[in-house]
Amino acid sequence: xxxxGSRLLDHCHHPLVRDLAWILLAPDLIAMPWPGRxxxxxxxxxxxxxxxxWLDALEAAPDALEDHLAPAxxxxxxxxxERLWQFLxxxxxxTRLLAHNLRIHxxxxxxxxxxxxxxxxxxxxPVHLExxxxxxxxxxxxxxxxxSQARWIGPGGADSLAAKREHLHRHQLxxxxxxxxxxxxxxxxxPHSAPGLDGPAPALAARLAIxxxxxxxxxxxxxxxxxxxxxxxxxxxxFARDWQRLRDGLPRDTxxxxxxxxxxxALPRREALLPLRDLEARLAQHFNAPASPVQVALWHxxxxxxxxxxxxxxxxxxxxxxxxxxxxPT
Numbered sequence: 001x002x003x004x005g006s007r008l009l010d011h012c013h014h015p016l017v018r019d020l021a022w023i024l025l026a027p028d029l030i031a032m033p034w035p036g037r038x039x040x041x042x043x044x045x046x047x048x049x050x051x052x053x054w055l056d057a058l059e060a061a062p063d064a065l066e067d068h069l070a071p072a073x074x075x076x077x078x079x080x081x082e083r084l085w086q087f088l089x090x091x092x093x094x095t096r097l098l099a100h101n102l103r104i105h106x107x108x109x110x111x112x113x114x115x116x117x118x119x120x121x122x123x124x125x126p127v128h129l130e131x132x133x134x135x136x137x138x139x140x141x142x143x144x145x146x147x148s149q150a151r152w153i154g155p156g157g158a159d160s161l162a163a164k165r166e167h168l169h170r171h172q173l174x175x176x177x178x179x180x181x182x183x184x185x186x187x188x189x190x191p192h193s194a195p196g197l198d199g200p201a202p203a204l205a206a207r208l209a210i211x212x213x214x215x216x217x218x219x220x221x222x223x224x225x226x227x228x229x230x231x232x233x234x235x236x237x238x239f240a241r242d243w244q245r246l247r248d249g250l251p252r253d254t255x256x257x258x259x260x261x262x263x264x265x266a267l268p269r270r271e272a273l274l275p276l277r278d279l280e281a282r283l284a285q286h287f288n289a290p291a292s293p294v295q296v297a298l299w300h301x302x303x304x305x306x307x308x309x310x311x312x313x314x315x316x317x318x319x320x321x322x323x324x325x326x327x328x329p330t
Contacts, residue, residue, distance in 0.1 A: 003233065008051060009266060016065050017058045018266035023084050024051070026211040026265075029134060030149075030165065030227040034173050037129065037209035042120055044094025054093070064091075073262065080262035081133040082115060085209070089118040089129075098126055099188060104181045112175050117185075117204075126189055128176040128204040130168060134212040135264060135295070136161050137237045137309055140220035143322055149225045150322040152214060155293035155309060157318040161225055166323035168208065176204040215309045218246065235295075235307030240287040243310060247280065254300040258282060267297045267305055283310060290314075 003009060005025040012018040024040060045051040058065055068087050072080040082100070090097035099117040103110055116129040136152035144150045149162035175181055185204070211233075216222055218238035238246055255273035279296060286294060293311040 004231065005048075008048060008055070010269075011052055012055055012059060012266075013269065014059050014062050015263060015266070015268075016069055017055055017062060018269075019080075019263065020058070020065065020084055020088060021051075021055055022266035023081070023088065023133075023209075023211060026233060027229055027231040028208075028210045029136075029212050029214060029229065029232050030161070030210060030225070031229050032165065032169060032173075032208060032210075032227060034169075035205060035207045037131075037207060038089075038095065038118075038120070038127070042094055043088070043092040044121065045092055075262075077262045077264060078133060081265075082131055085116055085129070085131050089116060094121045095119065096121075102184065102188070104175055104178065104184060106180050111178065111180060112171060114176055114181065115172075117188075126185070126204060128206045129209060130172050130206060131209045132164060132168065132212075133265070134161065134164060134210065135215065135309075136212070137215045137293075137311070138217055138222045138225070139316075139319070140217050140222050143319065147223050147226045148322075149227070150320075151222070152225050153316060153320055155295075155311065157316040158320065160320040160322070163320055163323050165227070168210075173206040173208060176206055213307055215307070218242065218308075233307075235309065237293075237309035237311060239313045239315070240283070240310055241313050243280070243283060246308070247276065250276070250298065251300040251302045254298055254303075256296050256298045259295040259297055264295060267299075267307075270299060273297075273299055287312065 003025055004027065009018060009021050009025060012021050028036060040046045040051065045054055065087060069080065069083050072083045086097055086100050089095045095118050097118050100115065102114040102117060104112055104114065114128055115131050118127055118129065119125065135155065137155060139151040139153065149165055150160050152161035213233045213235050215235040215237040218236040219242060254276050256276055256279040257268045257273050258279060283294065291312055293309050293315065296308050296310065298306045298308060
């Protein structure tokens with residue numbers, strides 16, 4: 001599925017600016033019973049010309065963005081995604097970052113962290129935003145019903161959409177409403193740091209941004225998981241043994257790229273793509289022995305962009321257990 005606003009992404013050349021543009025444009029994977037992410041209008045970037053000018057300014061002077069993201073370029077992709085949001089909320093014309101990774105304690109026990117706390121220019125009360133970026137591959141067989149979120153697992157087999165959704169819903173998104181969080185927020189959020197706040201910190205309405213891609217099995221039909229947004233980004237996954245059959249069905253002169261973390265967000269510019277034979281040679285070498293899954297991007301004028309995860313023939317080596325508490329809409 002094509003990224004909404006892809007013309008704006010094509011406008012960008014710097015890979016970090018492209019990733020920042022991607023989180024502004026990419027839809028969420030699922031719609032949970034919580035308010036969604038701040039809109040482009042809230043960020044002060046609702047008009048395409050305003051956003052293009054803002055991105056142009058970053059392209060012309062990317063030092064601040066590069067410095068902010070440097071500590072996350074070799075770490076977890078989740079950390080890289082968080083730091084993109086930190087920069088966005090602090091630099092966008094309509095918002096200001098108040099705090100991030102705010103630890104909430106109960107005595108000596110850490111209850112968790114609030115990802116982001118920000119305020120809006122025209123509504124200065126503080127807002128709590130949780131962010132997660134996920135790339136899940138769907139399993140044609142179990143666990144659960146065909147549309148179960150438990151069937152969608154990470155490429156490493158360590159987590160699932162069901163488990164992530166449950167953790168967000170039952171814990172992370174409720175954390176700011178706890179007495180412990182209210183106490184810390186009252187100390188943190190003074191009228192000086194958050195204009196419009198007077199007295200004890202109010203209960204914060206949590207919001208969620210969860211972009212990413214759902215990869216459907218190439219070899220078998222599978223419906224979308226429950227709560228999937230209609231516009232969620234999609235790819236395909238296949239076993240290494242099936243690569244040749246996939247390749248034989250691609251248009252002549254298809255080109256591609258091997259995507260390396262943390263740059264799984266914005267797809268590369270077309271001039272950076274390799275001939276398919278070069279990409280195929282690297283894949284053959286990689287899967288000559290038991291190997292980790294690989295995400296590639298394929299492009300041809302007649303078919304546009306396709307994201308593909310190639311996995312070992314014995315994948316998955318483990319399937320995460322469904323969460324103990326059943327996933328429910330509320």
